[in-house]
Amino acid sequence: MSAVDAALPPSRLRRFKRSRSRSAARSWWRQPTMLIGLTIAAIWIVVAIFAPLLAPHDPLAQDFAITQAPSGAHPFGTDELGRDILSRVLVAARNSLPLAVLLVLCAGTLGTTLGVVAGYVGGWVDGLIMRLADLFSAFPAIVLAMVVTASLGPSTRNAVLALVTVTWPIYARVVRSLVLSIGQAEYVQAFRLHGASARRAMWKEVLPNVMGPIIVLATIYLADALLLLAGLSFLGLGTQPPTPEWGSMISVGTQYFQNWWMATFPGLAIFSAALAFNFIGDGLRDVFDPQSQIGSGARGGSESVEEDA
């Protein structure tokens, strides 16, 4: 139980639970941070798709003009092999963003499936799955990921694999508790009374109700995934050179850190993308949980009027 709590404090869990009954059609656009997040994310998606067209230089082309400060020809400067940093930052988006999405998709699918099974089947299956979840979250993500990639060899695939191993429990826990609370709900009981099988009830009634919170969770952890992947690459345990990758570019930058541009720009790329996803996730949570959105004065007011029973 303690590990469950540590991964997601009760207030946050409750928040997700509460959210399913509320309408999602809230005025999310009123939040400027949400708008900024969506804009930055959209820009990065465009960059990821059209990077080869946008990049002014070949990201792998080396030049004698090494470690040049930013200039007209190389707005972000060049690295230790004379490669154009702007082009590398842009092309790296093709690598980092889909990887983060892939990681979240894999961990989310695995975690959701296990969470639904644990919550719905219960008994020893539940016990087994949740003990496994405890086990994998007893290591800080990056430490276990380090061990995994170190054992299996550093590569992009192994980095993703390692991070899936350590992040699925987050989804499993949330989904399990959602399923437990929804499973008790009257409409699901009613559905089953009408003769639907347990499995049908699970897919038709329970899963759709779990999706909203999962999407919020996934958006927030997309930012985390990006940071974790970059962190592993920074340690040399993720994507290997010469493929441009933000984390490994910063890693090279540490050896040349008087050349500030070598690390600064890839770092800004990670920061802006992670910030965008966090902004969106934060806004989405407000959408699913209107309690935190309506002005408190108004909220306090209506609350107290209701209380006046």
Place this chain on the structure above:
Amino acid sequence: MSALLELQGLSIRLPTPAGSRAVVHEVDLAVEAGQIYGIAGESGSGKTMTMLSLLGLLPRGGTVHGRASFAGRDILSADKKARQALRGRDLSMVFQDPMTSLHPMLTVGKQLTEHARKHLGLSKGEAAARAAQMLEDVRIPDGEAALRAYPHEFSGGMRQRIAIAIALMCEPQILIADEPTTALDVTVQAGILALLDRLRREKGMAVVLITHDLGVMSSIAERISVMYAGRVIESGDARDVLKQPSHPYTRGLLGSLPQPGLGAGTELRSIPGVPASPLDPPRGCAFHPRCALAVDACKEGVPPLLRRGDHAAACIVTMRDVASEEVVA
């Protein structure tokens, strides 16, 4: 002689998602020392808001207009410090749900003594002794031990007694009891009411009893005001109001009250429709959509409180005789 607590034309506005709205309109009340004053009405009629505004505890953004005086002093314009000193010392409040109005993680003793030490400057020992005595006054056995206990160790009725003891620690001149028995079992209710009545007699304080339950009123209140959609629509001596209700709404409330005299076969009548929202009341008399006696004129203007002696009601139909004389309160 001026009353201990007097409200004149008190109005309250609260912010809502749709902008600021008035939820309490032009309320007049006068509570005498040592009196039990009942305020009745359904949910959302503004009873609680009115009382919270006296303590300065409206939700954020809420504003009060009009006058309210306590022992001759204006309390609405008093500064923050002065109101803080007033709260819990001269004006105390007991809330509806004893399960949630005590802090679950602080001992009963702490919650009983902290404000007494602040307001009255008592030492720890003095405050504890007083608290133990107070618990005895509200009939909690073994007060000494209870001081060290936590709220969850007591039943609902016991907790309400503790809440009352907390409110009484500084011997306030007025105790505002907001639905003190609603959340409790019927058997416990009578005990709490008897307790309030006894404490009033012993300590000479006034009690403002807020409730939607006129049955509760009838047993102990001396004067009654009935509120609907943020307005006082009837007020007067408790006996008059309960025996000869003048406003159709009050009659409806009494009609939906089980009467011991009526046989088992008698149907309990309830007021048709739903209570008007104080945020968006119907035009004219807010009660007219639910009123069997309503005439066209009821939709026109908000009826004033019309007086027949000491008894006032805001109805142009039942108070027609008075209305023609145009005696407007």
Place this chain on the structure above:
Amino acid sequence: MLLLIGITLISFLLTQAVPGDPALANLGQHPTPESIRAFHEKYGLDDPLPVQYVNYLGNLVQGDLGVSQQTHQPVTDDLSKLVPATAELAVFAIVFSTIFGVGFGVLAALKRDRAVDHGLRVFTLAGISVPMFWLGLLGLYLFFFKWGLLPGGGRLDPTTTPPTDVTGFNTVDALLDGNLNTFWDAFKHLILPGGVLVLYSVSLISRYTRSAVLEVLHADYVRAARAKGLSEFTVVTRYILRAALPSIVTVMGLVFANVLAGAVLVENIFNWPGIGQYAYKSAVSLDLPAIMGVSIFIALVYVIVNLIVDLLYAVIDPRVRLS
């Protein structure tokens, strides 16, 4: 207990999955077949897996984590030397981030939807979005390279004599020695790596504190406390914060894990001789006993921290004490 066995099993199996021969990774450029055999012999690498595991467990119970193939020292010795450094960093980060995080969170909740709240929301979202290793690098570039205000890494200047080892915390030991110069030097070395860890944790704590406080802000007992005429300060600290404390304590478990994870990155940037750097070095050199030792140690700490969190609940909330 089951958890601990599982943890050892996982880290054991993972390290067995290593495709490379650790002997090759550790014996330099041209190992002879004899030296490889000797290496295998020494570390029991040719025994069947279950035997290796049981041997390992048996040693573990006696506090023996094996010998690092890299430092040629017992892993427990390595760890005991390095743990204080990481602990000092972690304590620094947790103390400061708790003070500021709780403060910010309460402030944001009380000023909900005002400018302060929005400002803190953006700040904390930025705090959890910024890559720690990049921030550390940026800090090094500006404060060390550009302005020369702070040291560039390590725990002490090479010219500073280390204080007498009592607690292992250089700052505390320096104070115990009464040596303010050493204290100041140690403290200056803590600022950058600690600050990077603090920024992330502050954001995390602040966000959870805010929502925990909002949950109780409108509770009946808070209104009742105001109705008693208590000062606003008392209401906030004794009533609101107290009620939010269980949620805040819960986050501390999460914060602790994040500080440990962050330490791996931060220690490498700031050349901080702690277990994070050790973990990284042993991971890249396939030093099996060391990796296992570190991961088991970290998992153990993590389990203990969660145990403490559970115990704290009971201290904070009398209702938990009963059940």
